[in-house]
Amino acid sequence: METARIAQILDEMGTLLEVRGENPFRCRAYHHAAQALQGLPADLSEMIADGRLAEVPGIGETMLAKIVQLVTTGHLPAFEELKRSTPPGLVALLRVPGLGPKKIKALYDALKIESLADLRAAAEAGKIAALKGFGAKTEAKIIEGIRFVESAGNRILQSQARRLVAPILEAVRSHPAVHRVEVCGSLRRRAETIGDLDILFSAEDPAPVLDHFVTLPEVAIVLVHGPTKASVRLADSVQCDLRGVEDAQFPFALHYFTGSKAHNIAMRRRALARGLTLNEYGLVGPDGPVACATEADLFAALGLAEIPPELREDVGELEAAGRGPLPRLATLDDLTGTFHCHTDWSDGGATLAEMAEAARALGLKYLGIADHSRSARYAGGLSIERVRDQWAAIDALNQTFGSAFRLFKGTECDILPDGSLDFPDELLDGFDFVVASVHSHFGQPRDEMTARIVRAVSNPRVTMLGHPTGRLLLARDGYAVDLDAVIEAAARARSMIEINANPHRLDLDATHCRRARERGVPLVVNPDAHATGGLADLDYGIGVARRAGLGPGDLFNTAPLGAVAKALEARRRR
């Protein structure tokens, strides 16, 4: 069993225990273990064999036994039993903003609420307001929350989509009849959220592959099962479409099923204007079918440079590709380092040394540490003394790295309600960089929030703005803020804006990244990592950058270490 799948099971186990009202420490132990597994320095089975897993922080004796059981048998009876005996709708309630496990347990105990439908009925009947510990305000919030969940529909985060698609892709790829396989749809375009999974393969006879697909253990319900196409629902109700075509059709089908729909329509229109017809099976001209071996050939046949999937949203990409090759988009390999990482000094799970080691293992040349500032008490914000202690610890570590790698001293400093910062200027002057973020008073009116953030990004001590809207995808809208005014202020003050790469956030979004670039504001891809495994989220941030059409030159953290250090130093001297 794959490590990622084991981590997912432990995480789910923690969540199930939570909604069942189990001891919070026990629940958290599962979440922590799941997090620890995602950042392992070596292969899981190897680490079990040589006893190193037992030494990983967050993995105690009982947890170790459970992981070993999963690795050796592929099963965890306690998990299966818990899953069987918990109403499936109960976990879905966690998606309602403001409804935590405690409240869900209370609603279940008092009113037998075990699904969104139950919740809506109870809220609309005023039964929740009457409940001890809830009240009319909470009830109104819950009704609003249900509306939010419903408008988000059954969409999922890219991170979940990737987890779900991986084993299926592997199963299709390893089928002996299969030639080519590719993920299509919104996941290939790296959209913010994913409606369903689309996979395309080529084979001389697709039917046996589809027969195999519908029997995979991940499949819960078969919706459609034909000779060239099947649609199924996976265990957590996410839909997955699989299509098979002949080799010669593959590039056309790949392009069509990658979408977006709007891009496809624009492409078909362009083909028609040139006397060609384009569909998912081919391109046909006056002299018959036009053969294409790759998507690049297909674009070329329409007089276009190749358009990367991330740009296929009909937002001017055809016009641009008609003028000549598109500028190269940024890739993960372009990143030389990153900022905004948390450690166990505040609410992170790894030490400074572990985070540095993980960054080096990824080939990064520097890492910016940004633990929370003093007002963020819920997140273990650092006092002024603790900040100074951390600086000493970072200095000591940097001594050991020599010139090959560097930790930068930073802070994720709260922007207070009036736009001032959470640390005094003398202390701020001692950091290499300052990420300024809003973590409180989300409900301020739009003009107040805008003035607050504009004041912060205009502060010469602020290096970059953290998660500019505070949104949590599929869970919480961002606060009301005029981002254009914020971008304008950042341009004037020459401060930067982060692309928070956490898949729950993706904040700044691609649309506003384009505006920031137009205004000359440098963007910084930051993982907001709370454990070593969180550094892998950088790739989601690169997805945002690519969707915005950004090249390496538009991102601050693609410069070499020396240039980055110099630029930070120059900002501090202003």
Ligand code: DGT
């Ligand atoms: P999603 O699943 O909502 O996140 O978004 P997509 O883009 O993955 O959409 P999906 O799964 O419905 O369809 C996959 C692709 O197939 C879509 O991006 C473009 C293509 N497609 C689907 N329906 C149509 C259609 O009616 N017309 C055209 N031109 N293309 C379509």
Ligand code: CA
């Ligand atoms: Ca899709």
Ligand code: CA
């Ligand atoms: Ca689909």
Ligand code: ZN
């Ligand atoms: Zn934050």
